[in-house]
Amino acid sequence: MELQIDQQARGVRIVTGKEAQIRRWQLDRLSYIANQHGFEEIVLPTIEPASLYVDKAGPEILGQMYVFPDRKGRQLCLRPEGTATVQAIARKHWKNEEKRLWYFERCYRYERPQAGRYREFFQFGVEWINPKHEDPRGVLIEMARQMLNGSDAILSEGVKRGLSYYTGDGFEFVCDKLGAQKQVCGGGPYEGGIGFAIGFDRLVMAIYG
Numbered sequence: 301m302e303l304q305i306d307q308q309a310r311g312v313r314i315v316t317g318k319e320a321q322i323r324r325w326q327l328d329r330l331s332y333i334a335n336q337h338g339f340e341e342i343v344l345p346t347i348e349p350a351s352l353y354v355d356k357a358g359p360e361i362l363g364q365m366y367v368f369p370d371r372k373g374r375q376l377c378l379r380p381e382g383t384a385t386v387q388a389i390a391r392k393h394w395k396n397e398e399k400r401l402w403y404f405e406r407c408y409r410y411e412r413p414q415a416g417r418y419r420e421f422f423q424f425g426v427e428w429i430n431p432k433h434e435d436p437r438g439v440l441i442e443m444a445r446q447m448l449n450g451s452d453a454i455l456s457e458g459v460k461r462g463l464s465y466y467t468g469d470g471f472e473f474v475c476d477k478l479g480a481q482k483q484v485c486g487g488g489p490y491e492g493g494i495g496f497a498i499g500f501d502r503l504v505m506a507i508y509g
Contacts, residue, residue, distance in 0.1 A: 311411075311419025323422075323504055327404055330424050330498070333446050334402040337439070339426060342401045344385050350377040353384050364409045378408035383495055384465065386427045390492055399429040404500070416481030416502050424503075426487075427495035436494050437471075444473060444485050444496055451475050451506035453484045465490045475506040 301317035308314075315323065331341070350367045366378040379385065382403050390399065407423045426443065428436050441455065453473035460469065470488025478484070484503055487496025 309419070311413035313418065313420075319504075322508060323500075326500070326504060326507070327424070330447050331402065331404070333443060334426060337400070337443055339400040339402045339428075342386070342389075342403050344379065344382055344403055344405055346379055346406065347376050348379050348385060350375040352388060353377065353380055364411060366408050366410055379405065380409050381407055381497065382423060382425045383427060383490065383497070386425075386429070386495070387465065387490065387492065390429045394429050397430060398432050399427075401427045401429065403427075414481065416478055416499075416505060418501060422500035423497050424500050425495060425497040427493055429493040431494060437489070440487060440494060440496055441471060444487070444498070447498060448473055448485060448503065448506075451484055451503055452477065453506065459486070459488070467491055471496070475502070478502060478506055 301315070301319050303314040303316060305314070350362070350365065353361055353365060361380060365380050368376055370376055382405055386401060386403075403423075403425050405423055405425070406420055408420055410419060411417060413419060424447075426440065428440065433439060445455070451473075453475045455471065455473055457471045458469045459472050466488045468489045470486060472486040473484050474482045475484050476482055481502060483499065484506055485496055485498045488494065
């Protein structure tokens with residue numbers, strides 16, 4: 301159940317009741333699958349330097365971000381996604397170390413709200429840093445299949461990911477019954493690793509309608 305308050309910002313929601321219970325159950329299910337594959341949780345900051353995303357994702361993302369100066373004039377932003385942050389952490393702390401990580405975070409993009417697209421949304425992400433496995437892509441695609449079970453999503457490979465930090469063809473899962481916002485999961489390789497992210501709100505819509 302979604303509630304609203306007076307003067308509520310566009311593209312955000314207050315969720316309670318049965319829907320909140322469903323979302324909690326789905327989160328527990330996704331985190332269980334990630335843990336079973338040897339991934340551990342990482343909690344990321346919500347407020348970050350805007351340059352982190354402009355440098356990694358390209359200037360085109362700037363128009364989609366919530367950007368603001370702090371009291372000392374430094375440009376900050378509300379995190380629009382998680383991969384760039386994990387990459388930055390890996391470069392500083394895990395240059396040659398293998399890490400398997402998952403996160404569940406609120407993300408923010410200034411886009412026109414519509415069904416399946418919100419300005420404040422939830423993302424479940426998986427990042428595999430410096431993978432030693434012979435086929436990390438295959439492992440992640442199988443993980444994604446398990447996580448998307450019940451959503452009727454179809455795998456598409458050889459996808460060109462829009463963000464500039466991707467270094468090769470990506471993959472995505474789409475669910476046609478969601479209409480225009482049919483992408484439920486997308487991922488691919490980047491310098492130092494490979495990962496994917498699930499649009500958690502769309503996954504819940506795909507499974508429960």
